Amino acid sequence: MSLLDLSNVDAYYGESHILRDVTMSVEEGEICALLGRNGAGKTTTLRSIAGATPPEVRDGTVTFKGRDITGTPAEDVSAGGISLVPEERRIFPNLTVAENLHLAEVVRNKSNTWGRSLSFDHEGMSTEDVYAQFPRLDERRSQRAGTLSGGEQQMLAIARALKQSTDLLLLDEPYEGLAPKIIEDVEEAVRQISEDGTTILLVEQNAAAAIKLADRAYVIDQGGIVFDGTADELRADEATRERYLGV
């Protein structure tokens, strides 16, 4: 049994049929990449796993740690150990840096779970460790996140992901719109999260960068899985790369 299994998932945005019979799995401890062109269904796949709506999963099942979590609300999926770091930074511009980071652990405070049981095995990083790793954020603790530069906001988004207690991290386009220097920082952070024992499902348009990190990869096109193999196999499979990824 894998950590995460999708079997024959069909997902819709309103009446448009986006995911068609998607079957894939993520093994405990690996970095798995889900690659494909813009509009291929990558984000829809992640949102279907995380319980974010839309899309609506009308058929098939999502299983996490052997439990069927299809259609579970996003907050319960998250409390159960799956964290989605969505596209664009999605930090809270009206809150300070410290408040943004604190929100990632609010759910761990007993009085905030509102009767739900939390079930994750991996604790997120402590605030001190996060600040030690990102001194820039430390300096700007009490500054509103909306006033940070683009790069700093990205750092904050990653720092928040590091703080989340989670067993499966879903990363949606973490490299999008970043300068090469910052991409390296992100790669470093992803490696570190992985080494700390959290499994990662990484969605990217930048296939070359993603393959570098990943153990295994899926390629999705027009809502269906068209390739499934190790990162090395994908590197060797020139036809697939050219046809579906353009690299």
Next chain:
Amino acid sequence: MSILSELMVILLNGLQQGAIYVLLAVGLSIILGTLKFVNFAHGALYLIGTYAGLFIALDVTLSSGKLQEWGYADIGLGWGFLAALILVPMLVFAIGLLMERLLARSFYDRPDTDQILVTFGLAIVVQELFRVLFGSNSLPFNQPEYILSVIPVSGPMTLPIVGQFPRWRLWVIGITAVLVGLVYLLVEHTDFGLVVRAGTRDAEMVRLLGIKISRPYLVVFGIGAALAGVAGVVGGPLNVVNPTVGMDILVPAFLTVVIGGVGTIAGAVVGGLVIGLTQAALIGLPALTIGSFTLNFSPWAQVGLYAIAAIILLVRPQGILGDEEVAP
């Protein structure tokens, strides 16, 4: 009376009138800012607060309405004002929770116009229900004389510079300041408040962090309702008590929110003060005589509210303390 003391009286009257608007606007503004819910029934909560406050605090004998016809004309409990001040917020808080669960929740994702229609409809239903039960007449809501039988809260008190000023009005200002301060602490300095403020911007991201946001939303609605109830209790003895007060106070309450800026407590306070002071100034300023022409300001008190709102919104469409990005 010196000019200074006249100005001070206008200032204090403005603070007092503004305080009622602040109590209403804080709830309205948080609900609008966090839940994106336009609650035209907020005035109905004030209405319920006023009547409930009256019936709890005093012995009331109805002179019209169905209750009187059915033989229940004496319905006041006469438990005193402090009891009203404690029980009414609890009652209206509970009504707020019911409103959120049974009505508002299903409309969060619907357009503003649907929200306005359904809440306006509810406001009319409540108003007419009160008219049928308690009659259309204005009921006398006497200012309380004592709280806990020893603390005098009525009659004039002598202040430095100002001279004589109605003691109850000062109490209204004080009660408002304490309550708004408490809500401010709750929103700015607790995890609950942090979740609410984050939810204002990106509710989905909050949920993706594992936080069940529907619970804080429910509480926000209840708190907003409770504040409207308090406004009804403390404002009751200063305004009239009849079934239309809810609708009458709704418009200035919304003006307060848009002037101050949606979703901020500080904005609601500033907006309330601007409206209260404008109203008090136009009512309190002496007539201006230039030659044979006399300009009397007080008939312009209502118009003045809209004029000042228009000017502020022309200069700052997001309101005085509003955030540009969340401007409606």
